[in-house]
Amino acid sequence: MRDYELTVLFHPDLEMNLDPAIDKVQKIIESAGGKIVKTENDGKKHLAYRLDGQDYAVFYYLDVQLPTEAPLKISSNLNITDEVLRHLLVRADINRAKNRAAAAEAEAKSDTDSEAESDSKTNLTEEKGD
Amino acid sequence: MKKLKGDSNPYFDYRDVKTLQRYLDGYGHIEPIAKTGLTAKQQRQLAVAVKRARHLALLPFVAS
Structure with missing residues (x-):
């Protein structure tokens, strides 16, 4: 298990009802054998450039512990998740x-x-x- | 541009846009080492942090 930092940019329309989207991300992590250490909601922020036609996104940070083969699985899963505009998964x-x-x-x-x-x-x- | 030397142990975090922006020019380019006054190691860390911030749309690839 290694420590990683995951940043997820959610669709701005989900701001008021973020829990299902967060649950989805947490399920993706847990199904890949990962463990969530800490989460932080940084709220809606203005983007430096448009993503999927959106000027804003909800920034959500997660500190996670993942087995070696998990990052690839999680990344490809997040890429096909509609709620997620973009994500970044890096070593802590x-x-x-x-x-x-x-x-x-x-x-x-x-x-x-x-x-x-x-x-x-x-x-x-x-x-x-x- | 003034050299930014004298920063006590700067560490570059891709979430900390305010700090990163000090090392960008008006077009959103990373300033060269001659202008930032960083060590080679710090400049590499800066480059990685800026690129990650750009990926998250925290910083522009090209400022308008």
Whole structure:
């Protein structure tokens, strides 16, 4: 089993009712002997160029573990899935994961900082109360 | 274009369009190593990340 990253671009009309499409993708992965570690819905995004006549697509990320023969099966299955405009299946990179974790942490920190600033007055009064 | 040297340990992620865009010119071409100021290894990683991002329509093949 190796770690892979799968990105799936769903048809924008499915945005409100995405679960059946996601189920379909998960079934494709599991039927090929794969295991889903993590999923992330990145929502509808504008595309840099049109895909199948669509200007938008719903981006869905999956971290998966696959046996060696699975990537080929999954790719050919996703290619014939109507809900999927496009997909990308690549080997996971430990540095990439680290980089993302660091970026997420930095973002969370800046979020809390700005929150702290906006709440500074209330915090101050609370602290005084203590 | 100014050299982009001095980036502390840049890592190129195909999902991180904002970072990748700094290394593209107005036409969506990847800038050469002389302009990006990256090491050869980083430039190769950049090229792979940009190509993956293009495949996902996150970046244009040719900017209009």
